[in-house]
Each structure stands twice: as C-alpha cells, then as structure tokens.
Amino acid sequence: MGINSRTGKDLCVHFTAAAVNMATSSSHSAVRRVAIFGGTHGNELSGVLLVKHWLKHGEEIARRSMEVRPFITNPKAVEKCVRYIDTDLNRVFDNQSLSGDQKGKVPYEIEQARKINSLFGPKGSKNGYDVILDLHNTTAHMGATLILENSRDDFTIQMCKYIQTSMAPESCAVLLIEHPGVKYATTRSIAKHPIGIEVGPQPQGVVRADILRTMKNVVNYALDFMQYFNEGTEFPPCSLEVYRVLEKIDYPRNESGDLGAIIHPSLQDQDWKPLNPGDPMFITMDGEVTCYEGENTVYPTFVNEAAYYEKNQAFAKTEKVTLMAQALRL
Ligand SMILES: CC(=O)N[C@@H](CC(=O)O)C(=O)O
Numbered sequence: 001m002g003i004n005s006r007t008g009k010d011l012c013v014h015f016t017a018a019a020v021n022m023a024t025s026s027s028h029s030a031v032r033r034v035a036i037f038g039g040t041h042g043n044e045l046s047g048v049l050l051v052k053h054w055l056k057h058g059e060e061i062a063r064r065s066m067e068v069r070p071f072i073t074n075p076k077a078v079e080k081c082v083r084y085i086d087t088d089l090n091r092v093f094d095n096q097s098l099s100g101d102q103k104g105k106v107p108y109e110i111e112q113a114r115k116i117n118s119l120f121g122p123k124g125s126k127n128g129y130d131v132i133l134d135l136h137n138t139t140a141h142m143g144a145t146l147i148l149e150n151s152r153d154d155f156t157i158q159m160c161k162y163i164q165t166s167m168a169p170e171s172c173a174v175l176l177i178e179h180p181g182v183k184y185a186t187t188r189s190i191a192k193h194p195i196g197i198e199v200g201p202q203p204q205g206v207v208r209a210d211i212l213r214t215m216k217n218v219v220n221y222a223l224d225f226m227q228y229f230n231e232g233t234e235f236p237p238c239s240l241e242v243y244r245v246l247e248k249i250d251y252p253r254n255e256s257g258d259l260g261a262i263i264h265p266s267l268q269d270q271d272w273k274p275l276n277p278g279d280p281m282f283i284t285m286d287g288e289v290t291c292y293e294g295e296n297t298v299y300p301t302f303v304n305e306a307a308y309y310e311k312n313q314a315f316a317k318t319e320k321v322t323l324m325a326q327a328l329r330l
Pocket residue numbers: 041090136137138139147186196198305307
C-alpha cells in the first residue's frame with residue numbers, strides 16, 4: 001500500500017527576527033580564524049583524507065585575510081578507523097563534560113573535547129574561533145548537506161546561501177538541528193559560527209572520489225565566501241530554504257531490542273523527498289509493511305545511516321522552513 005504521490009508542500013514558513021526589517025543590514029566584524037575539522041568520526045574518510053592532505057598542503061585552503069587551520073579532532077579513532085573509542089566526540093561538547101569536574105577515569109573523547117575546547121574555544125566566549133567547518137560523511141543518500149545549528153545567525157545563513165548558489169546545479173540541502181529535543185552538543189559548537197558539512201552516500205571506512213570532490217568544493221566555497229566578506233563585499237538580504245528536524249524515528253524493535261523491521265525499499269535512498277501519510281517506512285522479514293501515519297507530509301533524512309542504529313534512529317523527520325537573513329557586510 002501507500003499513496004506515494006511525492007507532491008509534498010511546505011508545511012509552514014518561519015521568519016527570524018531579522019526578517020522584520022529587511023532594509024537594514026547587519027554589520028559583522030571580519031573573520032579572523034577558521035578551523036576545518038576532519039576525523040570527528042574516525043571512519044568518515046572524505047574529511048579525514050582532505051584534512052590530512054591540507055595539513056601538508058595548506059596553500060590549497062589559504063585565504064589572504066584569515067588564518068585557516070585544518071585539524072584532526074579524534075586521532076585515535078582515525079588510526080583505528082572507527083567512529084569513536086569510548087564515546088561519540090560529537091555529543092560531548094556540553095558545559096558539564098567540558099568543565100572537567102567528572103570523577104574517575106575520563107573517557108578518551110572527553111579528554112580530547114577539553115583539549116579541542118582550549119585550542120579553538122572556549123565555547124561561548126569571545127576568544128573562540130570565528131568559524132568551524134566540521135567534515136562528516138553519511139551512509140545515507142543525502143548528497144551535499146550543510147548542518148546549521150541556529151536559525152537567527154545571519155552570517156551563517158548568508159554563507160549557506162552562497163554555498164548553495166555556487167554548488168548549483170548540484171543540490172546542497174541545509175539541515176537545521178535547532179530542535180530542543182533533538183539538538184546535541186557538537187564539536188563545532190565551540191565556534192561563533194558552527195557549520196557541519198555532511199556528504200553522502202559513502203560507506204564507513206570507504207572513500208569515494210565523487211563524495212570527496214563534493215566535500216572539497218563545499219569547503220572551498222565556504223572559504224571564498226569568508227574571503228569576499230572580509231574584502232567588503234555586501235551580500236543582499238536573502239531567504240534560505242532549510243529542512244528543520246522535528247524528531248528521530250526508531251526502527252520497530254522486539255522485546256530484546258533487536259531490529260523488528262528494516263527500512264522499506266521505497267524509502268531507501270529517498271532522503272529529502274516527501275513522505276506522505278500512508279507511505280511505507282519499514283518492512284519485516286515476513287514482508288509486513290509499516291506505513292507513515294502522521295497528518296502532514298514530512299521530509300526524511302539520514303535514512304538508514306549506519307552510525308545511528310546504536311542511537312535508535314532509522315531516520316529523522318524534517319519539515320521545510322524558510323529562513324530570512326538581513327543584508328550582510330563588514
Ligand atoms: C553520520 C554523522 O556522524 N552525522 C553527524 C551529524 C552532525 O555532525 O551533526 C553526527 O551524528 O554527529
């Protein structure tokens with residue numbers, strides 16, 4: 001069964017406070033320090049290879065007006081080609097983990113998070129890096145994706161718009177993870193303007209040239225944007241269509257927590273495509289289908305991401321939302 005009409009419409013439109021007076025422009029200070037993080041997850045190899053390459057060939061990412069620093073954030077996980085050693089580095093940049101009052105043996109990633117926070121933060125202070133681009137790969141069919149944490153940050157919205165426009169006709173989706181129930185304390189969150197760069201599909205422990213090239217292009221467009229901004233280029237007011245996370249959906253599971261069903265073939269690889277009421281989501285080994293019973297069309301993403309089986313997430317539901325940013329200049 002399943003209607004599968006693939007005719008989703010936008011659920012609603014949110015405007016940030018910045019949209020109230022589009023005539024004014026916001027003035028920001030120059031971007032001085034930018035970090036490019038790779039290996040936050042040691043088995044996501046496009047970012048690992050690019051950052052290792054740029055550590056030797058810094059000239060490829062150098063821009064006149066700012067410092068650009070490539071950095072491997074989880075070297076032990078990179079060495080073992082695993083997501084993490086003790087705990088997920090991209091979940092432990094909360095104030096409690098960073099503050100250092102944890103008793104007993106400290107997990108490797110917590111130690112590492114504190115080190116990273118002192119080098120590129122501290123989180124929430126004015127001494128933190130201006131921008132951190134954190135490179136990730138997904139096993140899901142998401143293409144190039146920018147992950148945005150704050151819907152009111154005009155600078156980052158303008159940067160996403162610039163990257164999206166430059167990437168065309170290749171698509172570049174923007175995922176907003178601001179939702180209080182779903183938000184997590186990312187490595188990049190210690191910067192004033194954090195951006196995740198997520199590119200897939202790429203299996204864990206594998207590097208694909210097409211995916212690596214896409215990631216490299218996104219990074220270069222991000223750096224170009226910051227260089228133009230520092231040179232005084234004015235960016236006009238803009239709107240940005242984003243997919244805002246609503247909730248995580250787990251696989252059906254049996255009493256012992258094992259998988260009771262898997263992603264249905266008609267949802268597999270359909271990231272960002274509308275999922276309408278009645279559309280299939282899961283199928284059991286006996287062929288029994290579970291359909292989506294919500295009232296509104298949603299847009300699934302991270303569909304069948306390998307790293308999320310342990311996080312009880314089969315995919316994330318998102319809605320389409322339009323953000324607005326004021327004109328931007330130095
Ligand atoms: C597949 C993967 O690792 N995704 C990232 C997304 C992000 O950086 O926000 C994570 O779960 O940390």
